Amino acid sequence: xxxxxxxxxxxxxxxxxxxxxxxxxxxxxxxxxxxxxxxxxxxxxxxxxxxxxxxxxxxxxxxxxxxxxxxxxxxxxxxxxxxxxxxxxxxxxxxxxxxxxxxxxxxxxxxxxxxxxxxxxxxxxxxxxxxxxxxxxxxxxxxxxxxxxxxxxxxxxxxxxxxxxxxxxxxxxxxxxxxxxxxxxxxxxxxxxxxxxxxxxxxxxxxxxxxxxxxxxxxxxxxxxxxxxxxxxxxxxxxxxxxxxxxxxxxxxxxxxxxxxxxxxxxxxxxx
Ligand SMILES: Nc1ncnc2c1ncn2[C@@H]1O[C@H](COP(=O)(O)OP(=O)(O)OP(=O)(O)O)[C@@H](O)[C@H]1O
Ligand SMILES: [Mg+2]
Numbered sequence: 147x148x149x150x151x152x153x154x155x156x157x158x159x160x161x162x163x164x165x166x167x168x169x170x171x172x173x174x175x176x177x178x179x180x181x182x183x184x185x186x187x188x189x190x191x192x193x194x195x196x197x198x199x200x201x202x203x204x205x206x207x208x209x210x211x212x213x214x215x216x217x218x219x220x221x222x223x224x225x226x227x228x229x230x231x232x233x234x235x236x237x238x239x240x241x242x243x244x245x246x247x248x249x250x251x252x253x254x255x256x257x258x259x260x261x262x263x264x265x266x267x268x269x270x271x272x273x274x275x276x277x278x279x280x281x282x283x284x285x286x287x288x289x290x291x292x293x294x295x296x297x298x299x300x301x302x303x304x305x306x307x308x309x310x311x312x313x314x315x316x317x318x319x320x321x322x323x324x325x326x327x328x329x330x331x332x333x334x335x336x337x338x339x340x341x342x343x344x345x346x347x348x349x350x351x352x353x354x355x356x357x358x359x360x361x362x363x364x365x366x367x368x369x370x371x372x373x374x375x376x377x378x379x380x381x382x383x384x385x386x387x388x389x390x391x392x393x394x395x396x397x398x399x400x401x402x403x404x405x406x407x408x409x410x411x412x413x414x415x416x417x418x
Protein backbone atom coordinates (compact mmCIF):
# COMPACT_ATOMS: atom_id res chain seq x y z
CA UNK A 147 0.00 0.00 0.00
CA UNK A 148 1.21 3.46 -0.90
CA UNK A 149 1.62 6.20 1.67
CA UNK A 150 -0.40 9.31 0.80
CA UNK A 151 1.34 12.55 1.75
CA UNK A 152 -0.40 15.91 1.49
CA UNK A 153 1.65 19.12 1.16
CA UNK A 154 -0.55 21.79 2.70
CA UNK A 155 -0.43 25.15 4.49
CA UNK A 156 -3.70 27.05 4.63
CA UNK A 157 -2.02 30.25 3.46
CA UNK A 158 -1.26 30.76 -0.22
CA UNK A 159 2.12 31.31 -1.81
CA UNK A 160 4.24 29.86 0.99
CA UNK A 161 6.04 27.18 -1.05
CA UNK A 162 3.73 24.13 -1.26
CA UNK A 163 4.26 23.49 -4.95
CA UNK A 164 8.00 24.13 -4.68
CA UNK A 165 8.09 21.65 -1.79
CA UNK A 166 5.89 19.07 -3.57
CA UNK A 167 8.17 19.14 -6.62
CA UNK A 168 11.39 18.96 -4.59
CA UNK A 169 10.17 16.36 -2.14
CA UNK A 170 8.71 14.00 -4.72
CA UNK A 171 11.82 14.28 -6.89
CA UNK A 172 14.03 13.58 -3.86
CA UNK A 173 12.00 10.55 -2.78
CA UNK A 174 12.11 9.19 -6.33
CA UNK A 175 15.87 9.76 -6.49
CA UNK A 176 16.18 7.41 -3.53
CA UNK A 177 14.59 4.70 -5.66
CA UNK A 178 11.01 4.96 -4.36
CA UNK A 179 8.17 4.91 -6.86
CA UNK A 180 6.53 8.31 -6.52
CA UNK A 181 3.60 10.09 -8.13
CA UNK A 182 2.86 13.74 -7.45
CA UNK A 183 -0.70 15.01 -8.00
CA UNK A 184 -1.61 18.66 -8.60
CA UNK A 185 -4.88 19.37 -6.76
CA UNK A 186 -4.90 23.04 -7.71
CA UNK A 187 -7.67 22.87 -10.31
CA UNK A 188 -7.88 26.09 -12.29
CA UNK A 189 -4.50 27.39 -11.13
CA UNK A 190 -2.24 24.51 -12.00
CA UNK A 191 1.43 25.21 -11.48
CA UNK A 192 3.12 21.95 -10.66
CA UNK A 193 3.54 21.01 -14.34
CA UNK A 194 5.51 24.23 -14.89
CA UNK A 195 7.74 23.76 -11.85
CA UNK A 196 8.38 20.16 -12.92
CA UNK A 197 9.06 21.29 -16.51
CA UNK A 198 6.43 19.04 -18.09
CA UNK A 199 3.83 21.64 -19.16
CA UNK A 200 4.28 20.85 -22.86
CA UNK A 201 3.64 17.17 -22.25
CA UNK A 202 0.24 17.59 -20.55
CA UNK A 203 -2.44 15.94 -22.68
CA UNK A 204 -4.97 14.76 -20.11
CA UNK A 205 -5.40 15.76 -16.48
CA UNK A 206 -7.01 14.57 -13.24
CA UNK A 207 -10.43 15.95 -14.19
CA UNK A 208 -10.37 14.07 -17.53
CA UNK A 209 -9.65 10.87 -15.60
CA UNK A 210 -12.45 11.46 -13.09
CA UNK A 211 -14.96 12.24 -15.82
CA UNK A 212 -13.97 9.12 -17.74
CA UNK A 213 -12.54 10.99 -20.75
CA UNK A 214 -9.12 9.46 -20.26
CA UNK A 215 -7.53 6.51 -18.52
CA UNK A 216 -5.25 7.18 -15.58
CA UNK A 217 -2.31 5.74 -17.54
CA UNK A 218 -2.94 8.28 -20.33
CA UNK A 219 -2.84 11.23 -17.94
CA UNK A 220 0.29 10.23 -15.99
CA UNK A 221 3.50 11.87 -17.20
CA UNK A 222 6.76 10.04 -16.61
CA UNK A 223 9.57 12.31 -15.51
CA UNK A 224 12.52 12.32 -17.90
CA UNK A 225 15.15 12.95 -15.23
CA UNK A 226 14.14 10.53 -12.49
CA UNK A 227 12.81 7.23 -13.78
CA UNK A 228 10.60 6.33 -10.81
CA UNK A 229 8.74 9.67 -10.76
CA UNK A 230 5.38 10.46 -12.38
CA UNK A 231 3.18 13.55 -12.42
CA UNK A 232 -0.62 13.77 -12.58
CA UNK A 233 -1.47 17.32 -13.67
CA UNK A 234 -4.47 19.41 -12.65
CA UNK A 235 -6.87 20.82 -15.20
CA UNK A 236 -7.18 24.45 -16.22
CA UNK A 237 -10.96 24.28 -15.94
CA UNK A 238 -12.68 26.77 -13.71
CA UNK A 239 -15.16 24.18 -12.54
CA UNK A 240 -13.79 23.10 -9.19
CA UNK A 241 -16.74 20.75 -8.69
CA UNK A 242 -15.20 18.53 -11.33
CA UNK A 243 -13.07 17.08 -8.54
CA UNK A 244 -15.16 14.68 -6.45
CA UNK A 245 -14.32 12.62 -3.39
CA UNK A 246 -15.38 9.39 -5.11
CA UNK A 247 -13.33 10.26 -8.20
CA UNK A 248 -10.21 11.06 -6.17
CA UNK A 249 -10.71 7.89 -4.07
CA UNK A 250 -10.66 5.75 -7.22
CA UNK A 251 -7.53 7.44 -8.53
CA UNK A 252 -5.70 7.02 -5.21
CA UNK A 253 -6.74 3.40 -5.00
CA UNK A 254 -5.44 2.70 -8.49
CA UNK A 255 -2.18 4.60 -7.93
CA UNK A 256 -1.65 2.74 -4.63
CA UNK A 257 -1.11 -0.48 -6.54
CA UNK A 258 1.80 0.93 -8.47
CA UNK A 259 3.50 3.56 -6.31
CA UNK A 260 5.19 3.74 -2.89
CA UNK A 261 4.30 7.40 -2.31
CA UNK A 262 1.46 9.57 -3.55
CA UNK A 263 2.24 13.25 -2.97
CA UNK A 264 -0.75 15.62 -3.06
CA UNK A 265 0.05 19.28 -3.79
CA UNK A 266 -2.79 21.17 -2.11
CA UNK A 267 -4.27 24.47 -3.23
CA UNK A 268 -4.31 27.32 -0.70
CA UNK A 269 -7.20 27.85 1.70
CA UNK A 270 -9.39 25.44 3.61
CA UNK A 271 -12.11 25.12 0.97
CA UNK A 272 -13.12 22.13 -1.10
CA UNK A 273 -9.90 21.67 -3.10
CA UNK A 274 -7.68 21.79 -0.03
CA UNK A 275 -10.04 19.48 1.88
CA UNK A 276 -9.95 16.93 -0.94
CA UNK A 277 -6.15 17.12 -1.17
CA UNK A 278 -5.79 16.24 2.52
CA UNK A 279 -8.74 13.85 2.91
CA UNK A 280 -6.88 10.64 2.01
CA UNK A 281 -3.57 11.59 3.68
CA UNK A 282 -1.57 9.26 5.89
CA UNK A 283 1.07 11.94 6.43
CA UNK A 284 1.22 15.71 5.98
CA UNK A 285 3.96 18.21 5.25
CA UNK A 286 2.86 21.49 6.81
CA UNK A 287 4.59 24.25 4.85
CA UNK A 288 5.02 27.40 6.92
CA UNK A 289 6.83 30.71 6.43
CA UNK A 290 8.36 32.53 9.41
CA UNK A 291 5.52 35.03 9.68
CA UNK A 292 2.52 35.23 11.98
CA UNK A 293 -0.20 34.88 9.32
CA UNK A 294 1.38 31.77 7.86
CA UNK A 295 1.83 30.13 11.26
CA UNK A 296 -1.76 30.90 12.20
CA UNK A 297 -3.08 29.35 8.97
CA UNK A 298 -0.89 26.27 9.47
CA UNK A 299 -2.37 25.91 12.92
CA UNK A 300 -5.87 25.98 11.41
CA UNK A 301 -4.97 23.38 8.80
CA UNK A 302 -3.63 21.12 11.58
CA UNK A 303 -7.07 21.31 13.17
CA UNK A 304 -8.69 20.42 9.86
CA UNK A 305 -6.36 17.42 9.44
CA UNK A 306 -7.34 16.20 12.87
CA UNK A 307 -11.09 16.54 12.25
CA UNK A 308 -11.85 16.29 8.53
CA UNK A 309 -9.40 13.71 7.14
CA UNK A 310 -10.50 10.16 6.37
CA UNK A 311 -8.28 8.93 9.20
CA UNK A 312 -10.05 11.28 11.63
CA UNK A 313 -13.50 10.31 10.37
CA UNK A 314 -12.71 6.62 10.74
CA UNK A 315 -11.05 7.18 14.12
CA UNK A 316 -7.81 5.62 12.90
CA UNK A 317 -4.31 6.60 13.96
CA UNK A 318 -4.05 10.35 13.21
CA UNK A 319 -2.34 11.78 10.14
CA UNK A 320 1.40 11.98 10.84
CA UNK A 321 2.43 15.64 10.70
CA UNK A 322 5.79 17.13 9.67
CA UNK A 323 6.74 20.80 9.79
CA UNK A 324 8.62 22.27 6.81
CA UNK A 325 9.62 25.89 7.37
CA UNK A 326 10.35 27.55 4.04
CA UNK A 327 11.76 30.91 2.94
CA UNK A 328 13.68 31.10 6.23
CA UNK A 329 16.01 34.06 6.30
CA UNK A 330 18.23 33.73 9.35
CA UNK A 331 19.61 37.26 9.03
CA UNK A 332 16.13 38.79 9.06
CA UNK A 333 15.10 36.54 11.93
CA UNK A 334 18.10 37.81 13.89
CA UNK A 335 17.01 41.40 13.23
CA UNK A 336 13.57 40.55 14.62
CA UNK A 337 11.83 40.99 11.25
CA UNK A 338 10.65 37.39 11.08
CA UNK A 339 9.55 34.72 13.51
CA UNK A 340 12.23 32.55 15.10
CA UNK A 341 12.28 28.84 14.35
CA UNK A 342 11.80 28.05 18.05
CA UNK A 343 8.69 30.26 18.18
CA UNK A 344 7.15 28.54 15.15
CA UNK A 345 7.88 25.14 16.68
CA UNK A 346 6.42 26.17 20.00
CA UNK A 347 3.15 27.38 18.44
CA UNK A 348 2.62 24.47 16.05
CA UNK A 349 4.15 21.76 18.27
CA UNK A 350 4.76 19.19 15.53
CA UNK A 351 8.08 17.54 14.60
CA UNK A 352 10.38 19.62 12.39
CA UNK A 353 11.34 17.91 9.13
CA UNK A 354 13.28 20.70 7.49
CA UNK A 355 14.14 24.37 7.22
CA UNK A 356 14.45 25.64 3.66
CA UNK A 357 16.29 28.95 3.40
CA UNK A 358 15.14 31.88 1.28
CA UNK A 359 17.15 31.36 -1.90
CA UNK A 360 17.33 32.87 -5.36
CA UNK A 361 17.90 29.40 -6.72
CA UNK A 362 14.20 28.58 -6.18
CA UNK A 363 13.08 31.15 -8.74
CA UNK A 364 15.83 30.08 -11.13
CA UNK A 365 14.72 26.46 -10.76
CA UNK A 366 11.05 27.18 -11.38
CA UNK A 367 11.83 29.33 -14.41
CA UNK A 368 13.74 26.46 -15.99
CA UNK A 369 11.32 23.72 -14.91
CA UNK A 370 13.85 21.89 -12.77
CA UNK A 371 12.85 21.11 -9.16
CA UNK A 372 15.35 22.95 -6.94
CA UNK A 373 16.47 19.71 -5.28
CA UNK A 374 18.30 18.91 -8.54
CA UNK A 375 20.44 22.02 -7.97
CA UNK A 376 22.87 20.34 -5.63
CA UNK A 377 24.96 23.41 -4.97
CA UNK A 378 22.08 25.65 -3.89
CA UNK A 379 21.22 26.08 -0.22
CA UNK A 380 17.55 25.32 -0.87
CA UNK A 381 18.46 22.19 -2.84
CA UNK A 382 20.70 20.94 -0.01
CA UNK A 383 18.02 21.69 2.58
CA UNK A 384 15.37 19.76 0.63
CA UNK A 385 17.76 16.82 0.19
CA UNK A 386 18.31 16.74 3.96
CA UNK A 387 14.55 16.88 4.59
CA UNK A 388 13.96 13.89 2.31
CA UNK A 389 16.78 11.97 4.03
CA UNK A 390 15.24 12.71 7.46
CA UNK A 391 11.85 11.59 6.19
CA UNK A 392 13.45 8.28 5.20
CA UNK A 393 14.94 7.89 8.67
CA UNK A 394 18.38 9.56 8.50
CA UNK A 395 19.48 11.91 11.24
CA UNK A 396 20.92 15.13 9.88
CA UNK A 397 21.61 18.43 11.66
CA UNK A 398 19.54 21.43 10.52
CA UNK A 399 21.48 23.83 8.30
CA UNK A 400 20.89 27.49 7.40
CA UNK A 401 19.20 28.30 10.71
CA UNK A 402 21.87 30.67 11.99
CA UNK A 403 22.80 33.95 10.37
CA UNK A 404 26.22 33.86 8.75
CA UNK A 405 28.76 35.61 10.89
CA UNK A 406 30.27 38.08 8.49
CA UNK A 407 34.04 38.42 8.51
CA UNK A 408 35.84 41.75 8.49
CA UNK A 409 36.23 41.89 4.69
CA UNK A 410 32.68 40.90 3.83
CA UNK A 411 31.42 43.45 6.34
CA UNK A 412 33.60 46.00 4.64
CA UNK A 413 32.77 45.11 1.05
CA UNK A 414 29.29 43.56 1.52
CA UNK A 415 29.03 39.78 1.29
CA UNK A 416 26.37 38.12 -0.81
CA UNK A 417 24.77 34.83 0.17
CA UNK A 418 24.18 32.21 -2.55
N1 LIG B 1 12.90 28.84 -0.37
C1 LIG B 1 12.45 29.80 -1.19
N2 LIG B 1 13.23 30.87 -1.48
C2 LIG B 1 12.79 31.85 -2.32
N3 LIG B 1 11.60 31.84 -2.93
C3 LIG B 1 10.77 30.80 -2.68
C4 LIG B 1 11.15 29.72 -1.81
N4 LIG B 1 10.12 28.84 -1.77
C5 LIG B 1 9.15 29.32 -2.58
N5 LIG B 1 9.54 30.50 -3.14
C6 LIG B 1 8.76 31.36 -4.07
O1 LIG B 1 7.53 31.66 -3.48
C7 LIG B 1 6.50 31.71 -4.45
C8 LIG B 1 5.37 30.75 -4.07
O2 LIG B 1 5.87 29.41 -4.11
P1 LIG B 1 4.91 28.18 -4.45
O3 LIG B 1 4.22 28.39 -5.76
O4 LIG B 1 5.69 26.95 -4.25
O5 LIG B 1 3.86 28.37 -3.26
P2 LIG B 1 2.44 27.67 -3.06
O6 LIG B 1 2.28 27.56 -1.59
O7 LIG B 1 2.35 26.44 -3.86
O8 LIG B 1 1.45 28.78 -3.66
P3 LIG B 1 -0.14 28.59 -3.91
O9 LIG B 1 -0.77 28.68 -2.56
O10 LIG B 1 -0.48 29.73 -4.81
O11 LIG B 1 -0.32 27.25 -4.54
C9 LIG B 1 7.15 31.36 -5.78
O12 LIG B 1 7.44 32.53 -6.47
C10 LIG B 1 8.42 30.65 -5.37
O13 LIG B 1 9.44 30.82 -6.33
MG1 LIG C 1 0.87 25.80 -5.29
